[in-house]
Amino acid sequence: MNNMTFPNYVAARTLALLDQKKARLDPMQTSFYVWQRPDRIVVVFDPTTIDIGKVNADFAHRLSTQLQGRRVVRTNSRGLFLQVGYEIPPALVELTSMPLDLSKQPTPYHIPIGATAAGRDLWVSILEGDSFLVAGSRSMGKTGCLHSMIQALQHGGQVEVYAFDGKDGVEFARYIGQPKFHYVTSLKQTLDELKAIANERRKALLASGQPNILKYNETHPDEPLLPIVLIVDEAALTSDDEKAGLVEIVERERATGFYPILATNRPEQSALLVKSNLVTRICFPVPSFHASQMVLGQNGAESLPKVQGRGLIVFKARVMEFQTFRVTYPPTSEDTVRMVLSYHEQAIEQVPTVADEITQLAESIREKWDPTMSKRAVGRMIGQTYAGAWARKIDQILDYLAATTATATTAFDQNSPQKGFFEAVAE
Numbered sequence: 324m325n326n327m328t329f330p331n332y333v334a335a336r337t338l339a340l341l342d343q344k345k346a347r348l349d350p351m352q353t354s355f356y357v358w359q360r361p362d363r364i365v366v367v368f369d370p371t372t373i374d375i376g377k378v379n380a381d382f383a384h385r386l387s388t389q390l391q392g393r394r395v396v397r398t399n400s401r402g403l404f405l406q407v408g409y410e411i412p413p414a415l416v417e418l419t420s421m422p423l424d425l426s427k428q429p430t431p432y433h434i435p436i437g438a439t440a441a442g443r444d445l446w447v448s449i450l451e452g453d454s455f456l457v458a459g460s461r462s463m464g465k466t467g468c469l470h471s472m473i474q475a476l477q478h479g480g481q482v483e484v485y486a487f488d489g490k491d492g493v494e495f496a497r498y499i500g501q502p503k504f505h506y507v508t509s510l511k512q513t514l515d516e517l518k519a520i521a522n523e524r525r526k527a528l529l530a531s532g533q534p535n536i537l538k539y540n541e542t543h544p545d546e547p548l549l550p551i552v553l554i555v556d557e558a559a560l561t562s563d564d565e566k567a568g569l570v571e572i573v574e575r576e577r578a579t580g581f582y583p584i585l586a587t588n589r590p591e592q593s594a595l596l597v598k599s600n601l602v603t604r605i606c607f608p609v610p611s612f613h614a615s616q617m618v619l620g621q622n623g624a625e626s627l628p629k630v631q632g633r634g635l636i637v638f639k640a641r642v643m644e645f646q647t648f649r650v651t652y653p654p655t656s657e658d659t660v661r662m663v664l665s666y667h668e669q670a671i672e673q674v675p676t677v678a679d680e681i682t683q684l685a686e687s688i689r690e691k692w693d694p695t696m697s698k699r700a701v702g703r704m705i706g707q708t709y710a711g712a713w714a715r716k717i718d719q720i721l722d723y724l725a726a727t728t729a730t731a732t733t734a735f736d737q738n739s740p741q742k743g744f745f746e747a748v749a750e
């Protein structure tokens with residue numbers, strides 16, 4: 324900063340960033356004003372001389388980084404403003420990924436979200452969060468986030484967890500054998516079981532005169548009805564039947580103690596689920612503001628830095644940026660692997676469904692497929708054109724292939740700041 328005053332420094336950095344992003348429409352005109360307030364500096368942009376779309380969350384993020392991590396908040400109620408704090412926040416200069424520390428779990432019902440820009444750990448109680456949608460582009464950290472949730476609920480030990488990974492056990496089978504953990508092999512079957520449990524619970528509630536399990540547990544401390552968290556990863560790959568079953572749980576089973584957490588990288592294809600009343604929304608980077616709108620009900624996730632584990636959460640009408648905690652993935656035992664595989668061999672012999680058709684087509688080209696192939700090329704491989712109903716099926720095939728292909732695990736290494744791959748995605 325040398326001889327510059329802080330407001331001048333903010334102005335210089337803002338101008339440099341505008342030029343870097345080629346956001347000034349007319350370099351001869353004033354693009355913004357810097358207004359010094361007692362508690363903060365406000366940068367007021369002139370929307371007639373700049374491309375305001377380029378002064379996005381990423382812009383604010385970069386400016387914040389250049390200002391040693393001072394808070395930069397975008398507001399665009401009437402015109403576009405950036406509010407810049409004077410203080411350098413104590414802890415995180417940039418959002419870095421911290422290891423998950425289960426000893427910080429506030430109650431057995433809290434699930435970890437991540438570290439926030441204010442340097443605080445964000446945990447949300449399932450009782451308050453109620454029902455969760457987790458969305459974001461492929462390999463941006465959804466499943467990792469679900470792992471951290473499972474591990475926390477396991478640590479708390481007061482919640483029954485049912486988990487479906489949509490990947491034949493690759494993700495969640497490793498928790499088989501842990502108390503109160505139910506690995507889901509057939510989502511359809513589990514949904515039927517859960518429906519039966521819900522009906523039993525409804526009877527118990529009616530008989531006791533209590534409106535929900537929480538009240539019920541106050542009067543029945545010896546035989547509490549534990550909250551049931553149902554985690555469904557790859558929710559877009561489930562059948563229409565299963566989606567309908569999930570919606571029913573989201574919409575009907577609050578009182579009986581069900582807390583769904585649904586994850587998808589295709590919010591558009593799970594519109595049914597997205598439109599149901601999932602209260603808490605978590606979104607990792609997505610390609611378009613349409614996707615962000617769909618998931619969060621507002622823009623923002625499209626301009627998150629394309630860093631794995633970076634996300635926005637909308638919870639109780641507040642939106643917060645976070646970086647997920649790093650988790651370690653416990654190894655799956657050999658017995659479990661054998662058990663899960665034999666289940667799937669049996670399942671394949673059963674009646675083929677639409678999902679099986681996708682699976683079979685996908686498996687038939689797996690050897691020849693690689694992730695850089697275009698959708699058209701994939702269409703040609705299975706002898707179809709990428710159009711109409713086949714376009715949808717080919718999308719599903721690609722999702723399946725991507726979801727069941729192992730991803731590199733090095734991206735979370737803090738010492739390799741993920742430049743190559745994620746920056747490439749960003750551009």
Ligand SMILES: Nc1ncnc2c1ncn2[C@@H]1O[C@H](COP(=O)(O)OP(=O)(O)O)[C@@H](O)[C@H]1O
Nearest residue numbers: 461462463464465466467648649650730732735
């Ligand atoms: N919280 C995390 N802790 C540790 N590694 C993670 C975490 N989140 C993601 N990863 C790593 O990144 C890879 C891709 O992330 P993942 O969560 O599987 O993406 P997706 O959004 O497609 O579910 C994972 O295989 C894992 O190696």
Ligand SMILES: [Mg+2]
Nearest residue numbers: 462465466556
């Ligand atoms: Mg995933």
